[in-house]
Amino acid sequence: MKLFNLxxxxxxxxxxxxxxxxxxxxxxxxxxxxxxxxxVAPKQFVFNxxxxxxxxxxxxxCPTEPWALPNWVTLAHDTSSFLDKVVALRAxxxxxxxxxxxxxxxxxxxxxxxxxxxxxxxxxxAHPLNPKYPQNDPVVLSKVVLHAEVECGAxxxxxxxxxxxxxxxxxxxxxxxxxxxxxxxxxxVSGTGLKENEVIRVELGATIGKMLGGRFKANGTHRVFVNxxxxxxxxxDLSQEIDWSVNNIVVLEALNVKVMFPMIKQEEMSFTTNIxxxxxxxxxxxxxxxxxxxxxxPALYYHSYTRGEGHKARSYNLGKCIECGLCSFICPSKLELxxxxxxxxxxx
Ligand code: SF4
Ligand code: SF4
Numbered sequence: 001m002k003l004f005n006l007x008x009x010x011x012x013x014x015x016x017x018x019x020x021x022x023x024x025x026x027x028x029x030x031x032x033x034x035x036x037x038x039x040v041a042p043k044q045f046v047f048n049x050x051x052x053x054x055x056x057x058x059x060x061x062c063p064t065e066p067w068a069l070p071n072w073v074t075l076a077h078d079t080s081s082f083l084d085k086v087v088a089l090r091a092x093x094x095x096x097x098x099x100x101x102x103x104x105x106x107x108x109x110x111x112x113x114x115x116x117x118x119x120x121x122x123x124x125x126a127h128p129l130n131p132k133y134p135q136n137d138p139v140v141l142s143k144v145v146l147h148a149e150v151e152c153g154a155x156x157x158x159x160x161x162x163x164x165x166x167x168x169x170x171x172x173x174x175x176x177x178x179x180x181x182x183x184x185x186x187x188x189v190s191g192t193g194l195k196e197n198e199v200i201r202v203e204l205g206a207t208i209g210k211m212l213g214g215r216f217k218a219n220g221t222h223r224v225f226v227n228x229x230x231x232x233x234x235x236x237d238l239s240q241e242i243d244w245s246v247n248n249i250v251v252l253e254a255l256n257v258k259v260m261f262p263m264i265k266q267e268e269m270s271f272t273t274n275i276x277x278x279x280x281x282x283x284x285x286x287x288x289x290x291x292x293x294x295x296x297x298p299a300l301y302y303h304s305y306t307r308g309e310g311h312k313a314r315s316y317n318l319g320k321c322i323e324c325g326l327c328s329f330i331c332p333s334k335l336e337l338x339x340x341x342x343x344x345x346x347x348x
Contacts, residue, residue: 017293047093063104065248079114184202208249282333
C-alpha cells in the first residue's frame with residue numbers, strides 16, 4: 001500500500017493534507033434498515049440558526065471517514081433536488097449568506113451537477129475536494145474551502161461560518177421550510193465486531209443497545225465507539241440514547257494481541273483494539289510527526305507527559321491540535337497519543 005501515498009503535501013497554511021482513510025479502509029454499506037423505534041415518545045429534531053450572523057454556509061458533502069454516513073443515503077443520487085433544499089433553507093434561515101458546497105472530487109457526476117447548479121447563482125460555489133481525513137474538522141474545512149483564518153479549537157460560527165452536513169440540511173428543510181416533524185435520523189453502523197455494515201434509520205431517543213441488538217458477531221468482546229474510533233468516544237453503557245449528534249457507531253473486535261502496522265492491513269479496522277496487548281516503548285520512528293495534519297509533534301507531548309512535565313506541552317503549539325487521532329492511529333507502538341494530548345490539555 002499506499003504507505004507512501006500517505007505522505008503529506010503542503011497545501012493550506014496550517015493544514016498539511018491529511019490521510020486517505022477511505023482508501024486504507026474501504027467500507028461498503030449494503031443494507032438500509034427502516035426503522036428502529038424508541039420505546040418512549042421519540043424526541044424531535046430542532047434546527048436553530050446560530051445567534052451570530054451567518055455570512056457563509058459550508059454544505060459538507062465530503063465525508064472523510066470510511067465509517068461516515070455515505071452521501072447517497074440522504075442525497076438519493078439526486079444532487080440537484082438536494083441543492084433545491086439548500087436554496088429553500090437559505091431563503092428561510094440565512095438569506096444573506098454565501099453557500100459553499102464541499103464535495104468529494106471522487107463523485108464525478110455529482111461534482112459536475114453541483115458546479116453547474118452553483119454557476120446559475122451568484123452566491124453559491126462548488127468545491128471538489130480530495131477526501132482526506134481530518135478535512136471534516138470544522139476549522140480545517142473552513143481553511144480548505146474558504147481559506148479562512150480560524151483558530152484551531154474555535155467555534156466557526158463565531159466567525160460567521162456555519163457548517164452543515166447533508167442529513168442536517170434535509171432535516172432542517174423538512175422542519176423549518178415544510179413545517180413537518182422530524183423525529184428520526186440515519187446512523188451508519190460498521191466494524192469488525194458486527195455481522196454487517198448497515199445504515200439504520202432510528203428514532204431519536206432509542207438506545208444504542210436497542211439499535212445494535214442482534215447485530216454483534218456472536219463471539220469475542222467488543223469495543224463500541226460513537227462517531228468513530230479516531231476522534232469519537234468509546235462507550236460501555238449501551239443505554240445511551242441516539243440523539244442528533246450521533247452520526248455513526250463503530251464496533252470493533254477487542255484483540256488481545258498487538259497488530260503491527262495496522263495501516264497496511266486493509267481488511268481489518270484493528271488499530272485501536274489492543275487493549276489487552278503489549279504497549280511498546282516509543283521507537284522514535286517519527287511517523288506521528290509526519291502524519292500530523294497540523295504539523296505538530298505528538299511524540300513530544302507524549303514524552304513530556306510521561307516524564308511528568310505535561311504542562312510544558314503548551315509551549316509546543318499544543319493548542320493547535322484538533323484531536324483528530326491520526327497520531328494514535330499511525331503509531332506502530334500503539335501508544336495512546338491522543339489520550340496523552342487530552343491529558344496535557346486538561347492540565348490547564
Ligand atoms: S491528534 Fe495528533 S495528529 Fe491530530 S492534530 Fe493532534 S497531534 Fe496532530
Ligand atoms: S509514532 Fe509512536 S513510536 Fe513513532 S515516534 Fe510517534 S510516539 Fe514514538
